[in-house]
Amino acid sequence: MQIVTLKVNGESISVPVEDNWSLLRVLREELALTGTKEGCGMGECGACTVLLDGVPINSCLVLAREMDGREIRTIEGEAPQGELSNLQQAFLDNGAIQCGFCTAGMLMSARGLLMRNPDPTEEEVTEAICGNLCRCTGYKPIVAAVLDAATREKQHGR
Amino acid sequence: MADDVIGKSIPRIDGLDKVTGSAIYTADMKLPGMLYARMLLSPHAHAKIVSINTDRARSLPGVKAVLTGAELPYRVGLYMIDKPILASEKVRYFGEPVAAVAAVSEDIAHEAVGLIEVEYEILEPVLDAKKALEPDAPLVHEQLHTYECVKGVFCPMGGTNIANRFQLRKGDTEDGFKQCHKIVENEFYAPQVQHVPLETHSSIAHWKPTGNIQIWTSAQSPFAVRNLLSVALGISHARIRVIIPYLGGAFGGKAGIHLEPLVALLSKAAGFKPVKVTATRTEEFITLPCRQGLHARIKTGVSREGRILAQEIEYIWDAGAYADYGVNIGRASGYSGAGPYDIDNVKLDSYTVYTSKPFGTAYRGFGHVELFWAIESQMDMVARELEMDPVDFRMKNLLDVGSTTVTGEKITKHTGSVRKCLEAVAKEIGWAKDARPAKETNGKIRAKGIAVLHKAPAMPPNTASGAIIKFNEDTTVDVLVSGVDYGQGTATSLSQIAAHALKLPFEKIHFIWAKDTDYNPYDWQTVASRLTVMGGLCILRAAEDAIDQIKTTASGALGVDKEELDVDDGRVFVKGDKATGLDYKNVIMGYMFPNGNSIGGPVIGRGSYVAEGLTNLDLETGQGLPALCWTYGAHAVEIEVDTRTGEIEVTQLVSAFDVGRIINEALCRGQVIGGGVQGVGTALIEQYVYDGEGHLLSDSLTDYKIPTVRDVPHEMKQIFVETPHDKGPLGARGVAEHPMISVPPAIANALFNGTGKRIKALPLSPENVFLALHEDSKKP
Numbered sequence A: 001m002q003i004v005t006l007k008v009n010g011e012s013i014s015v016p017v018e019d020n021w022s023l024l025r026v027l028r029e030e031l032a033l034t035g036t037k038e039g040c041g042m043g044e045c046g047a048c049t050v051l052l053d054g055v056p057i058n059s060c061l062v063l064a065r066e067m068d069g070r071e072i073r074t075i076e077g078e079a080p081q082g083e084l085s086n087l088q089q090a091f092l093d094n095g096a097i098q099c100g101f102c103t104a105g106m107l108m109s110a111r112g113l114l115m116r117n118p119d120p121t122e123e124e125v126t127e128a129i130c131g132n133l134c135r136c137t138g139y140k141p142i143v144a145a146v147l148d149a150a151t152r153e154k155q156h157g158r
Numbered sequence B: 001m002a003d004d005v006i007g008k009s010i011p012r013i014d015g016l017d018k019v020t021g022s023a024i025y026t027a028d029m030k031l032p033g034m035l036y037a038r039m040l041l042s043p044h045a046h047a048k049i050v051s052i053n054t055d056r057a058r059s060l061p062g063v064k065a066v067l068t069g070a071e072l073p074y075r076v077g078l079y080m081i082d083k084p085i086l087a088s089e090k091v092r093y094f095g096e097p098v099a100a101v102a103a104v105s106e107d108i109a110h111e112a113v114g115l116i117e118v119e120y121e122i123l124e125p126v127l128d129a130k131k132a133l134e135p136d137a138p139l140v141h142e143q144l145h146t147y148e149c150v151k152g153v154f155c156p157m158g159g160t161n162i163a164n165r166f167q168l169r170k171g172d173t174e175d176g177f178k179q180c181h182k183i184v185e186n187e188f189y190a191p192q193v194q195h196v197p198l199e200t201h202s203s204i205a206h207w208k209p210t211g212n213i214q215i216w217t218s219a220q221s222p223f224a225v226r227n228l229l230s231v232a233l234g235i236s237h238a239r240i241r242v243i244i245p246y247l248g249g250a251f252g253g254k255a256g257i258h259l260e261p262l263v264a265l266l267s268k269a270a271g272f273k274p275v276k277v278t279a280t281r282t283e284e285f286i287t288l289p290c291r292q293g294l295h296a297r298i299k300t301g302v303s304r305e306g307r308i309l310a311q312e313i314e315y316i317w318d319a320g321a322y323a324d325y326g327v328n329i330g331r332a333s334g335y336s337g338a339g340p341y342d343i344d345n346v347k348l349d350s351y352t353v354y355t356s357k358p359f360g361t362a363y364r365g366f367g368h369v370e371l372f373w374a375i376e377s378q379m380d381m382v383a384r385e386l387e388m389d390p391v392d393f394r395m396k397n398l399l400d401v402g403s404t405t406v407t408g409e410k411i412t413k414h415t416g417s418v419r420k421c422l423e424a425v426a427k428e429i430g431w432a433k434d435a436r437p438a439k440e441t442n443g444k445i446r447a448k449g450i451a452v453l454h455k456a457p458a459m460p461p462n463t464a465s466g467a468i469i470k471f472n473e474d475t476t477v478d479v480l481v482s483g484v485d486y487g488q489g490t491a492t493s494l495s496q497i498a499a500h501a502l503k504l505p506f507e508k509i510h511f512i513w514a515k516d517t518d519y520n521p522y523d524w525q526t527v528a529s530r531l532t533v534m535g536g537l538c539i540l541r542a543a544e545d546a547i548d549q550i551k552t553t554a555s556g557a558l559g560v561d562k563e564e565l566d567v568d569d570g571r572v573f574v575k576g577d578k579a580t581g582l583d584y585k586n587v588i589m590g591y592m593f594p595n596g597n598s599i600g601g602p603v604i605g606r607g608s609y610v611a612e613g614l615t616n617l618d619l620e621t622g623q624g625l626p627a628l629c630w631t632y633g634a635h636a637v638e639i640e641v642d643t644r645t646g647e648i649e650v651t652q653l654v655s656a657f658d659v660g661r662i663i664n665e666a667l668c669r670g671q672v673i674g675g676g677v678q679g680v681g682t683a684l685i686e687q688y689v690y691d692g693e694g695h696l697l698s699d700s701l702t703d704y705k706i707p708t709v710r711d712v713p714h715e716m717k718q719i720f721v722e723t724p725h726d727k728g729p730l731g732a733r734g735v736a737e738h739p740m741i742s743v744p745p746a747i748a749n750a751l752f753n754g755t756g757k758r759i760k761a762l763p764l765s766p767e768n769v770f771l772a773l774h775e776d777s778k779k780p
């Protein structure tokens, strides 16, 4: 066990972790941030995507003990005061959600994209979410939602 | 006023929980004192269990319970009771659970499983369903003749590997073939594939010292879990409570019952502590169910003018090790297995066959994706043999008002129209009769293909549902049904039906999300695209009942005959005189006269529905009425095939369905897009691959690919035909499964139209396509 201090959704949290615990496990099991999902635990599905210093990563693949001092953003940080971001609203309006199990990971990949590229092309959106599997929606509504969100956020901010 | 909610694209009511990460799925749950379970899986496809030693596992600190099959003399199953909770005496597939541990942590449970020693005596596996039919094939279930199943519906053949034989005879095929100008016979194959829900199976059970069992689980059908558990363990229904939180995709793979009995028994063995199991992705592939494989043989006889005069069909279903659900896929695909065609002489045999592989279960389409792979490939092949256009050929033979299905059902003007669907997609894609041969540019060929489909809910003829509508003090309404919305959007469309029927604004409807067998009314299962239809009918009846209660109270309050009253906009009033009446608010908890005397009481509407007018099918001829309602559809695709790599890209997918009446258009489109892409997965990428001993090699998302955003057809178009269904709620039909059906043959037909090469075994992977394109150059 060792103590790591993570900055999660803007809040500093110190948490004891075992050497082999993934960041995903610590978020879900130790910090009760269950919005981030596990679909495979092996880096193959993207359900566990969070932002690490602003960059989308598979949180099942990184060790928590190496995260000391790093900044992590999860789905729970997307609407901290309960007010939806334009990205979330665009997911609702474009039918980009069915079962919802991929949704948190999709939103985080999309958020990472919009942070580095506020005006993405369809191809750039495709590239950004190609590591996120969705078995329900057929992806088209998700791509539409991200493009729609980019337009809205250019006009109104997040 | 309330009318306008029908047909509106209201965003799904569960969306907010899901975009904020606050939707709780079973895998997210933790109870005080909860233990974690892990399973020991069989390393062999077929083997005798000689001995199991659990001593070392039991003595590991933190281990609270260890179970083996020998301690669990139970079998479970929906239609055929053939499945042990843990393998005992022998294992029947690679990945089958042999023992299980509950411990204070996942890590300890995992370690303990590794300490269990099992001695096996390897038996010869049966890896091919056709070989499993040979007289000297090893038996997967020696005791088949003793198993219980739904009598009068299924025909297991003890002493063989045949779990069910379904047969259908219409007319006289022998005579029919004699009249034919041409006879075309082909064999097709669809391999096993998997549902791959993003959420793997997860269950928590708490067996309490009182003997009551509480279960939270990722299941499609709370009441089916309760019933099957009750039957298997001999425990009263009233002692079992099943709760379904949010569910992360299911597609049929979470129908029936899966890990629930195991965790329940572990909970009991661990001294009444709650126990949770969540399948790893590998377990999801190797231990949990998949879709059955299919070997199909079709012989079609046609007249010179292109009418199908006779058809002989044989379906051999590769059920895998258990067929508790699979037997009904064999049956359903039998009675609808000739496709939506009007054929006088049909002989059809459908066998559900045990093999030493992971077992198949319901998967979006319930056998129809597989059987239409065969039928719709065959129809194009017959058309080409006749030198007829495939659309024209189908138009000559499709069911129409007045024709009779293979089971003897008359098609009426309410049944729906497959012709309109085919016409619509052909027009939209720009179908041209003389489009062949296609031009090749830069090694790439573009071509189009079409296919039609149908499906009705496959379920027992007495399938039932219920709904309860409860008014709250502020005239919001709680709506309770027990069908589960795992993404289809049914909760939203059923809420729309409730708002419509109660003449209330949509915002007043509070659809109770979590399903709890202690509080919700009975529902058989959430499968078969039946929820909109049966749940919708129940809600209409419950609303009618509630309105009747409102009118009864108002009649007493106003001193007006009940028949004189009307409701709208949250008010009950004298017909034609909205001013003379009462707001719902003053009626729904009872009406109080000025002097304090009160009448009425809380309004609680009740609605129930049992599939009416259906019959069991004759065991010899398959004749009868099995289908509550048919949904018809058609797809047209345009593909681009790269002749140098064998890669197929779907450039366009146009789909049309006769949905009867659209309740929520956006949600309907969502089903069609998602299902279409899932169909592309089956068509191009997905398959279970084994080594020679029956070990599944495609056991991860690296080795078993599903479509990513890169595999989506460039353009997708959805067309809805609306022929109101006389028995559906407001005319509606289900359309959850159908979009996936017939996508594979449409693509294969396009491949043929473009290249002249016909592939008869799925998937149309680059490798298979490349080999087909270059088969001539291979020859010495």
Ligand code: FES
Binding pocket: A037, A038, A039, A040, A041, A042, A043, A044, A045, A046, A047, A048, A049, A058, A059, A060, A061
């Ligand atoms: S859970 Fe991390 S990629 Fe699947």
Ligand code: FES
Binding pocket: A096, A097, A098, A099, A100, A101, A102, A103, A133, A134, A135, A136, A137, B198, B248, B249, B487
């Ligand atoms: S919505 Fe179900 S996996 Fe994407």
